[in-house]
Amino acid sequence: MIMSLIAPALMGALLGAGVGSALRNRRRAKAAHALVRRIQQAQQPLYCAQTDGIRCQTIAQGKRRSGWQSGVIAVTPGEIAAYALGNGGQPCVSFSPAELCWFGRPRKYSSGRNEIWLHAERDRRWILLRVRLSRLAMHALVRALKSVATAEQITAYRRRRPYIHYGPVQAHPARQDIHGAWTLAEPVGLYLMPSHIVALSGEETQRTIPLEAVQNVSAVRRLDRPKAAGLLRFDAQGESLAFALDHHEAFAVQVAEAARRTLEDPVQWTRKKKKDYTLGEEEPDDEELW
Numbered sequence: 001m002i003m004s005l006i007a008p009a010l011m012g013a014l015l016g017a018g019v020g021s022a023l024r025n026r027r028r029a030k031a032a033h034a035l036v037r038r039i040q041q042a043q044q045p046l047y048c049a050q051t052d053g054i055r056c057q058t059i060a061q062g063k064r065r066s067g068w069q070s071g072v073i074a075v076t077p078g079e080i081a082a083y084a085l086g087n088g089g090q091p092c093v094s095f096s097p098a099e100l101c102w103f104g105r106p107r108k109y110s111s112g113r114n115e116i117w118l119h120a121e122r123d124r125r126w127i128l129l130r131v132r133l134s135r136l137a138m139h140a141l142v143r144a145l146k147s148v149a150t151a152e153q154i155t156a157y158r159r160r161r162p163y164i165h166y167g168p169v170q171a172h173p174a175r176q177d178i179h180g181a182w183t184l185a186e187p188v189g190l191y192l193m194p195s196h197i198v199a200l201s202g203e204e205t206q207r208t209i210p211l212e213a214v215q216n217v218s219a220v221r222r223l224d225r226p227k228a229a230g231l232l233r234f235d236a237q238g239e240s241l242a243f244a245l246d247h248h249e250a251f252a253v254q255v256a257e258a259a260r261r262t263l264e265d266p267v268q269w270t271r272k273k274k275k276d277y278t279l280g281e282e283e284p285d286d287e288e289l290w
Contacts, residue, residue: 028070028085032071036049036050043076046075047143050072051070051072051131051132053070054068054070054084054129055067055068055069056082056084056092056129057130058126058127059126059127059168060168061168061170069084072085075144077147077148079094079095079097080096080145081095096122101195101196101208103117103149104116104156104157104161105161106162106163109135110135115132116138118145121205124205125203125205142157155266158267159194159262160261160264164254164258166192166254167191167192167251168189168200170190170246171199171245172185172188172244172245173242174242174243182242188200188201189202194211195212196208210262214236214259216234217232217252219251229244231244234255
């Protein structure tokens, strides 16, 4: 008797939840279409499309990452912007092509949703914008980004994966005196990404070091305090730099590998023969196959 009463109630609740979800999705799609039309009319973008996957994050030590949101991504000759629905039609993050530092897809193209990461520095803040799109929409976005990116960024995009990201981790800038003792400064957040090492003070970018300038990477133990955190050491931009941090050996390995990759030529992929494409399929660029 009880089960006969529970089953219809459960089915009704599930049906109601499904209807509610469908209505919310319809409202989001309608709002996104309206926002796309408005952006297209006002800015005539190189690319503009709605997406169910936008994550805007300011890189900072210990800061919780924002969740995925529905919205719109747009690229114009003067701006790259992500609009989250419900934000009053204003970008949740935007930056100019000159502020773009790197972009790349962590994985090769798949038939479903694909993801791309964009790094930028604006107003002394390091921004990570992650976007999920369908394969065809991602092709179009990448073409638009290439039209506003530098030649060096396009070359970096074509380099082999997986791209290296590490941190941010707490690290103390360190200096050694003539007696071999190390003095540690106030901690920073040390963040490694495919083109730069970024030192952060809270949410503010303290310094950026291009990986192509990094040489002589090593992980060493402190002779003055053998039980203290080890040191990451490297040369860059005419300086010898050192940071004391936990897991210094793992960080040093990642820095050395990321720096080495900046000197590599991009991976070249053999284009399919015409007969290998299905009817109506667009022939992608070599790097877009990967």
